[in-house]
Amino acid sequence: MLDVLLSLALNASTPAMPPDGAYTYQTVGQYSVGTSSIVLKHVGASVQIAETTNGTIMGTAATAAATLTLNADLTPASYAGTYTGGGQNIQTIVTFSGAGASETFGGTATTAPTTFALDGANHFAVIDGALVSGFAILPAQFTAWANGSIEVVAPIYGRSAMIAVTAGAGARPPHVPIVDVGLSVTGSVPFTEWYDPQTLILDEVDVPTQNVTITRTR
Numbered sequence: 074m075l076d077v078l079l080s081l082a083l084n085a086s087t088p089a090m091p092p093d094g095a096y097t098y099q100t101v102g103q104y105s106v107g108t109s110s111i112v113l114k115h116v117g118a119s120v121q122i123a124e125t126t127n128g129t130i131m132g133t134a135a136t137a138a139a140t141l142t143l144n145a146d147l148t149p150a151s152y153a154g155t156y157t158g159g160g161q162n163i164q165t166i167v168t169f170s171g172a173g174a175s176e177t178f179g180g181t182a183t184t185a186p187t188t189f190a191l192d193g194a195n196h197f198a199v200i201d202g203a204l205v206s207g208f209a210i211l212p213a214q215f216t217a218w219a220n221g222s223i224e225v226v227a228p229i230y231g232r233s234a235m236i237a238v239t240a241g242a243g244a245r246p247p248h249v250p251i252v253d254v255g256l257s258v259t260g261s262v263p264f265t266e267w268y269d270p271q272t273l274i275l276d277e278v279d280v281p282t283q284n285v286t287i288t289r290t291r
Contacts, residue, residue, distance in 0.1 A: 088147050088217035090120065090210070091274045098205045098275075102285035105130045109205040109287075118145045122206045133159045141199055141206045147214045152199050154228055155180070165228040169197055176228060189233040194224035202229045205287060209275045211238070212268040215256060225260070236260035242267070248288075249277050 093114045100107045107128020114121055120143040127136045135158030142150045152167040164179035174189040174197060191197065196218055200207035207225075214223070215238050226233045242255025242265045249267045253276055256266040264280040278287040 087145070088213060089273055090147065090213040090217075091272055096209065096274070097290040098209075098287050099290055100128065100203055100205070100285065100287045102203070102280075102283060105203060105285075107135075107203065111206055111209060113209075116142075119143060119150065120145075120147065120210075122210060124204055124206045126204055130158065135159070137204060139201060139204055139206060141210070143210065147210065147217050149174075149197050149199050149226075152201070152226075152228055154201060154204070156229060163229070165231075167199070167226060167228050174226060174233075176226075176231060178231070184231050187231050189224065189226055191224050192235060194222045194235050195220050196223050198223045198225050199228065200225050201227055203285070203287075204229075205275075205278075208266065208278050208287065211258075211266060212256060212275060213273045215240075216273065234261050246277060246279065253277075 091113060095110065095112050098109045100109065105128060107126055109124055109126040111122055111124045122141045124139045129135065137154060137156045139152065139154035141152050144150050149169045151169065154165045156163045162180040163182040165176060167174055167176045172191045175186065177186045178184045198207060198211065198214060223236050223238060224233055225236050237259045239257050242257050252269055253267040254270045258264050262280060262282060264278055266275060267277040268275045276289045
């Protein structure tokens with residue numbers, strides 16, 4: 074009986090999140106198109122999301138690979154990304170510790186190391202340009218944290234910004250599943266996410282100011 078109670082207690086403290094597995098997304102924008110494959114899996118007490126992306130940006134072929142590692146409470150622990158295209162090969166590594174984070178750059182990048190702070194937000198998150206990993210885990214983070222203030226780090230740009238996340242969105246796009254619910258994200262670049270509330274699987278991201286739509290391939 075004690076083992077059963079302990080198991081229930083541990084499960085109750087584990088945040089809900091999408092099932093481990095592989096997911097594919099298509100990105101279409103005014104200046105870019107691409108395909109992203111992400112693999113989500115538990116590694117001990119951590120969660121790891123590995124992503125590979127290929128496509129074109131303003132007609133130039135580009136690829137990226139990134140690994141986002143999350144703590145058990147879905148806060149980011151580390152992020153490593155490599156971006157190749159147009160003769161450039163840029164590498165980023167971000168490590169998170171409490172209310173701070175630091176980033177270093179490699180490859181052809183000339184950006185100096187930089188640091189980030191929560192600046193009044195309750196949690197860090199990672200959304201790296203057009204890469205999908207950070208978007209895909211956001212519904213689970215929003216559900217687990219039950220607050221709307223997040224400091225988002227964008228490693229490719231070496232910058233961070235606060236966003237507010239609230240339940241609900243505007244009109245449902247016609248091809249989004251009827252069971253999906255929306256998240257409205259406000260900040261310097263507003264966007265909307267649509268996801269299945271039972272599985273927390275992301276189905277679509279709409280970024281109207283950049284004419285970008287990310288959709289899951291089923």
